[in-house]
Amino acid sequence: MPIKTPHKLIQVLLVSLLCSFVNFGYAKEVITITGSTTVAPIVKASESQFTNQTGVSIIIRAKGSSAGIEAVAKGEANIGMASRPLKQSELQQWPQLKAITLAEDAIVLIVNSKNPITNLTRQQVNELYSGKYNNWDQLNKELNFNLLKNQHIQLISKKEGHGSLSAFIKLFGLSKPSVKGRKMYFKSADASQFNSLGASQVDTAKQAMTLVARLKNSIAYESLGTLETLKADPLYTQIKMLSIDDIKPTVASVTLGEYLIKRSLLLIIDQNKNNPHVTQYLQYMSSPEGKEHIKAYGYIAK
Incomplete structure (x- = not known):
């Protein structure tokens, strides 16, 4: 087996370090938002600008309000989209859930x-x-x-x-x-x-x-x-x-x-989990820029 010279070993190490740097540089943080098909267009409209500002990508899955609420409760999504209030049975089963009014x-x-x-x-x-x-x-x-x-x-x-x-x-x-x-x-x-x-x-x-x-x-x-x-x-x-x-x-x-x-359109979060990217998204959607996405789709921003 041929023995690598010190020069070749240095080349291998440099390439390895460069690949690690590139992969790290392009790695993005991600939040998953799932639920109401009514709320989904607003979230989709906010995706590009929010990602450009924060570097956080959004995965959006429109499956209905109940599915979104359950996904947050079970830790399968970071934010739920709901076009109805949380039911009493849901609050009893998952008291950690919190609803934030996005629009009417x-x-x-x-x-x-x-x-x-x-x-x-x-x-x-x-x-x-x-x-x-x-x-x-x-x-x-x-x-x-x-x-x-x-x-x-x-x-x-x-x-x-x-x-x-x-x-x-x-x-x-x-x-x-x-x-x-x-x-x-x-x-x-x-x-x-x-x-x-x-x-x-x-x-x-x-x-x-x-x-x-x-x-x-x-x-x-x-x-x-x-x-x-x-x-x-x-x-x-x-x-x-x-x-x-x-x-x-x-x-x-x-x-x-x-x-x-x-009716009110809501974002559902688990208030027991401290996710800075979720906080970033909620702040963005309550900003003038976020409210413009809401108004553009015929909803009334809150």
């Missing part, structure tokens, strides 16, 4: 653009989802629903685990739905009706918008802010947002306290 968002009802309905009362939304009406013409005899061919109303809902579902149930006086197969069945909170048609289930606003655009008899509920991110989609022109109690859902009407169908 409105829940809006969307229908096909061919549907002549433009306004619903909060009570009518309750009655639609809990089964009082099977057809649109039962809701308002004065409107012409001929284009809808008198077919059954097709309800669309977010799946279990999404904060939008929890907010929708609370805001419109419904009880927790039951799930059978691919359908979700709602009941009024006072058990006055029970839907026999069932609602089709979706995970994302894009899926809800696609179904409403294709199914003229359909109705869905969604996040105002999330729909703002889909305005460039060709299908957006085939849906419309409904006024509730004669108040049109807009960023201005939500900010002024006129449109009251709204």
Whole structure:
């Protein structure tokens, strides 16, 4: 075996040290943020600027509010995204969790653009989802629903685990739905009706918008802010947002306290863990720069 000269040994050591330096220089700290599909666009928008300022990378996983809360509780994520408050059962099981209000968002009802309905009362939304009406013409005899061919109303809902579902149930006086197969069945909170048609289930606003655009008899509920991110989609022109109690859902009407169908968007942390990068991110999102990301997506910064 050939013996290396001192000169060659020095070369090997220098190369080894250089590689170590390069690897160290490019190594980045990482935080994982997971949860609500409604909050995810805000976090995604903040990613580039936050990373450029701090050198901390963000891994974003949109899985629904419940999944995000549980991931933080179990140490599988640094920050959770939630579009609903922490449940009492979650606080009892994981008292270390803390919710920080990021923004406010409105829940809006969307229908096909061919549907002549433009306004619903909060009570009518309750009655639609809990089964009082099977057809649109039962809701308002004065409107012409001929284009809808008198077919059954097709309800669309977010799946279990999404904060939008929890907010929708609370805001419109419904009880927790039951799930059978691919359908979700709602009941009024006072058990006055029970839907026999069932609602089709979706995970994302894009899926809800696609179904409403294709199914003229359909109705869905969604996040105002999330729909703002889909305005460039060709299908957006085939849906419309409904006024509730004669108040049109807009960023201005939500900010002024006129449109009251709204909920808080939250970041969830484990307050027993001292992670400086989590602190950095929370500070960034409460800064003027962070709030600009929130406003850009149609949410109301807090």
